[in-house]
Amino acid sequence: MNTSHAIGLDIGGTHITAAVINKTEMKVLDFSLCKESFDSNMPADQVMNIWKKVISTSIENSKIKDITGIAICMPGPFDYKTGICWIKDQSKYEHFYGLNIRELLLETLGFPSDFPVLFENDAVCFGKGEVFKQQENLSKKVMAVTLGTGLGACFIDKGTSMDSGNSVPADGEIYNLPYKGGIAEDYVSARGLLSHYKSLNGRDLNNGLELYSLAKNGDQQAIQVFERMGEDLATVVIPCIKNFAADHIIIGGKIANASDLFLSSFNKIIQKSDLKVEVSISNDSEIAALLGAVSFLCD
Incomplete structure (x- = not known):
């Protein structure tokens, strides 16, 4: 059986992760995983140069010469068919509004204009990847949620996203x-966490990691913020689960990764609703997203 390989990209508001994926076995090639944090509000050409460096390093480390496509999980709003970015007023990708990311990416990488590039919602990629990682989910109805710069979700019925x-x-x-x-994302997101913390004591923090460190060091207001987010998340998703x-x-x-601070309060609200639903935390969201993205190339 011929084995083909594709590049999987997980692109968020503050990071890019790339890996070369064996499409036959749906596995990440050893040493190909490459990631970098960056400020997505930099000018578009600077962001594209960072993407190029990460992608090129991933391909180089994989030792694979023949790449058959690129699959990208990207946050919305985004036109996933045409590759045009419609993200606006979300504290990320401020210089990308209206740009064709497919054309920009191929030009930056020096790939031909007809090279296969597929875009998909980052939360959908994560959900599909988790189904690949846990084969028993192929027979179930799965709701997947991503918590980060924004709040993402997808609904998968026996392996098919809805x-x-x-x-x-x-x-x-x-x-x-x-x-x-x-809206839900005002409360359940990094922005929501930082906004809630500021409302309690007036402090502006730089990012969610700073807030997590405060909570782990016993800051009661930081702990309270994560617990409230767990409650808010549960309240938002319960009608969807039902x-x-x-x-x-x-x-x-x-x-x-901060589930030790919010999962208990999330589960309490779920249990009060009398829902019979399995709840789990992904042990590797990025790998799931990369596998999920490439699965769409296989489709």
């Missing part, structure tokens, strides 16, 4: 669901 119909929110998104006079009749909810994204 973004329309009466059982899921519009476009399979939950970030924009009305919540507490705003409507979709989900068997399993999987939580991933960078903030999932």
